[in-house]
Amino acid sequence: MTTHFMIRVQTARDADELSRQERKVSEFVLSAPEEAMRLSLARLAEAVGVSEPTVLRFCRKLGCANLQEFRIKMASAEAIGLPATHAEIAPGSSMADIAARVLDFSVSNLDNLRRQIDTDALQRIVDLLIGARSIHFWGNGASGIVARDAQQKFPLFGIPCLAETDSHQILINASTLSARDVVVVFSNTGRNSTMMPSVVAARANGASVVVVTSNSGSPLARAASLACCVPTLDNTDIYTPTISRIAALCVVDMLAIAVAQTRDSLACRKIKTMKETIVNVFRDDSSSPHGNE
């Protein structure tokens, strides 16, 4: 994957991978990436103050076969808004830096998700949800947010839904389930130990349990009827934004759309009517889970 080319350039500079002249090239590239990818070899060498072969040697050290490939990787990195420096946010950053890096990190992650997500697993989940008598969304902490979001969406397609974020309530909920009920558990690590007894209880009662997690080999994933892996770039630094919520929210969107699509168009018309009603009553579509709120 070519996702983090600018970071590759930076680490190459910071580590001792580059020679003195090559480092001059890397500094120019980092400070003026737009120019660097548009200039010809001769002009780039002149701008940096080194010879043409040195620039080429620099490109090769970064894993590019030739200047063309270097330019393509630069263009990709710039398009995706990759951070000029680390994705981790250094103390003392300006507001503009913080904003750029939070967004860069989020975009990189979604881009990553796009390439890795298991759509077959998603389809199997959709099949389960469509046949469900009721859907129960469980999640603690930040995953509780995702559960609530899902709960706001799905009832509109005509399926009764519940969201629980309290471990005790979740266990109580689990004991009330039976066959044709479907549980969707959100847990990024897949190691939420308080969740496990509830998953076991739910399955013992005949309910299907889907786990959405970033770790397909985790205990919860193994305990589930069906697991969907949502890979996230690991970064445990304190300043790192919590990306997995966002990835999980996107997954909720995908599932909701797929379910809506499969259900008859009547349901869709219902939603449209409801949305318009909400807009008219509140003069604010923020109350609709399907508004752009």
Added chain:
Amino acid sequence: MTTHFMIRVQTARDADELSRQERKVSEFVLSAPEEAMRLSLARLAEAVGVSEPTVLRFCRKLGCANLQEFRIKMASAEAIGLPATHAEIAPGSSMADIAARVLDFSVSNLDNLRRQIDTDALQRIVDLLIGARSIHFWGNGASGIVARDAQQKFPLFGIPCLAETDSHQILINASTLSARDVVVVFSNTGRNSTMMPSVVAARANGASVVVVTSNSGSPLARAASLACCVPTLDNTDIYTPTISRIAALCVVDMLAIAVAQTRDSLACRKIKTMKETIVNVFRDDSSSPHGNE
């Protein structure tokens, strides 16, 4: 912006902007974009079955000064995936299509946000939050999710926080506020009419009210002490994923990071300790708003 280049190619083909031979080029480009941007002029012309100048004329018609620029735009477009205009999801799409488009749309939006966000406004909000005695997050519907998310984060920096998502509770909450209290209202449209009385009441009591919205000219934005505009690409179609939550969640991250950074490092150490504790107790950092959940 060069975000939508592939769509530009497609519309050029579908409209009658291209000659017969040039259309052959466009078809090759659309069917094999990776190849098209890596091949040399001669090889590309050969692969398409036209002469070199025809390929160049094709590039020019698409607004590229030369082949280099064409390649850079291709690389950018490929990196960012399909553009937003194409992201509306047609009924009958496959799961893979749905997943790709939800993510493409989210990425396009965050990319857009990245270019437009008002970091000065954010900084002013941070200044307010740092001086706050307590912080109150308000939001209805999908914005309620965002409010809850914020409420999970900020107490860790040592600031007492409350999230309210019920209009009546919000109004009650508003009447209890005084100077040095800060309210953060989330409303994508900025037209949540039920929110207005509460905003007025809060300000009458001397509290500061910040509104995070996509519409800087909206009633709520005008009624606020401080407004932060979070632009989102409009798309009211039923299948459109609700992007603004995601954008708003990113804004919450930015604010949280900026506040954490400004507070003394003691607070940061506290969070680290807390996070470790949670991991040890629950064997799952999903319970921590700062875990990668």
Added chain:
DNA sequence: TCAAAAACGTAGTATAGCTACATTTCGAAG
């Protein structure tokens, strides 16, 4: 201090991109 190795630049070559111009194709008027 000296020799080996790495770094770097010079100069030369093949090729890539680009342009001016010739040829062909197509459409409309006679």
Added chain:
DNA sequence: CTTCGAAATGTAGCTATACTACGTTTTTGA
């Protein structure tokens, strides 16, 4: 149907580009 003109397309040739082989300089370590 023929003829003329304009648009479309290809040919051929020029310039600058990317890349390489080799020679020079600098650095390194004994």
